[in-house]
Amino acid sequence: MDTRKQITRRKFLGGIVADTTAAVALPGFAADAAGAMPKRVLGRAKEKVSILGLGTAPVGEGPIGVQDGIRIFSEAIDRGITYIDTARIYGNAEEILGHIIPKRRDELFIVTKVSTHTAEQAERSLSESLRRLKTDHVDLLHIHSIGSKKIDRVLAKDGALEYLLKQKETGKIRFIGISGHNRPPNFLRMLETDQIDVIMCVMNYADRNIYDFESKVLPEARKRNVGCAAMKVYAGIKGGFRNHRSGHIGCVTEPAYMPQALAYALDLEGVGVAVVGPYTVEQAIQNVEFARKYAPLSQEQRTALLQYGKKLAPSLGPRYGPVA
Numbered sequence: 001m002d003t004r005k006q007i008t009r010r011k012f013l014g015g016i017v018a019d020t021t022a023a024v025a026l027p028g029f030a031a032d033a034a035g036a037m038p039k040r041v042l043g044r045a046k047e048k049v050s051i052l053g054l055g056t057a058p059v060g061e062g063p064i065g066v067q068d069g070i071r072i073f074s075e076a077i078d079r080g081i082t083y084i085d086t087a088r089i090y091g092n093a094e095e096i097l098g099h100i101i102p103k104r105r106d107e108l109f110i111v112t113k114v115s116t117h118t119a120e121q122a123e124r125s126l127s128e129s130l131r132r133l134k135t136d137h138v139d140l141l142h143i144h145s146i147g148s149k150k151i152d153r154v155l156a157k158d159g160a161l162e163y164l165l166k167q168k169e170t171g172k173i174r175f176i177g178i179s180g181h182n183r184p185p186n187f188l189r190m191l192e193t194d195q196i197d198v199i200m201c202v203m204n205y206a207d208r209n210i211y212d213f214e215s216k217v218l219p220e221a222r223k224r225n226v227g228c229a230a231m232k233v234y235a236g237i238k239g240g241f242r243n244h245r246s247g248h249i250g251c252v253t254e255p256a257y258m259p260q261a262l263a264y265a266l267d268l269e270g271v272g273v274a275v276v277g278p279y280t281v282e283q284a285i286q287n288v289e290f291a292r293k294y295a296p297l298s299q300e301q302r303t304a305l306l307q308y309g310k311k312l313a314p315s316l317g318p319r320y321g322p323v324a
């Protein structure tokens with residue numbers, strides 16, 4: 001192995017935490033640390049899942065080897081995370097999970113995605129995901145980046161939704177979802193079909209001032225008892241998508257606010273799980289500890305956090321794409 005690459009990866013894995021976790025003492029690495037991971041029912045899917053979901057994009061897309069990825073994911077799962085969110089487009093994330101899932105399939109709620117309009121492309125994507133994940137079914141399949149999709153095409157007879165409905169009948173998928181970062185109206189169009197079981201969208205204390213899925217989409221999801229996963233709860237990595245492979249940059253939220261940022265998302269009525277993607281083992285463990293210690297924000301905490309988010313929002317802007 002190239003020694004320089006080995007040193008670079010070691011520095012990457014060990015050094016990122018300084019940017020994102022400095023305000024909180026890291027817990028020990030014992031998997032049986034005190035405090036169980038809380039669970040919630042995920043809407044009409046009626047599945048009880050961990051309130052913290054494991055996001056796999058940072059590991060899959062980053063300069064992290066398969067063995068390091070296995071360790072990061074396994075440490076999180078060992079500490080009670082059951083909701084595993086991945087996608088074919090997340091680099092080698094599915095491949096890494098394929099080393100874990102066969103031995104632990106029954107304890108995990110596996111979520112992956114197809115990022116396409118058509119049935120034909122969705123079929124290719126799902127088949128490849130199942131192969132890499134080494135499972136014969138996934139629990140939830142999202143039509144991803146729904147904000148960038150032409151909804152009429154997705155809903156056509158040869159569209160992605162029709163394909164997912166057929167796969168739900170065959171048992172290859174159990175539930176159908178939509179996920180994305182922008183254009184809340186597209187989510188509403190899809191919810192109107194009444195075929196969507198779960199949504200995943202950007203919801204945090206800062207982006208409520210930009211995309212505002214909290215007031216534009218979440219009420220409709222609650223009305224239909226559609227489960228909801230909140231993502232980008234720490235307001236994402238600094239600079240947005242372009243820096244997803246540069247974890248050392250750190251997330252938008254200052255370390256001292258991170259537990260409150262997670263609590264904000266989990267406080268939202270209808271949210272069953274907050275999906276967070278760690279870059280390191282240390283970050284994975286810290287996120288678990290935040291979730292284990294989760295308690296609803298006090299009014300004073302909520303007010304202070306929202307003020308912080310309102311000041312932060314103008315510097316962030318619609319970095320995930322158009323609002324409408």
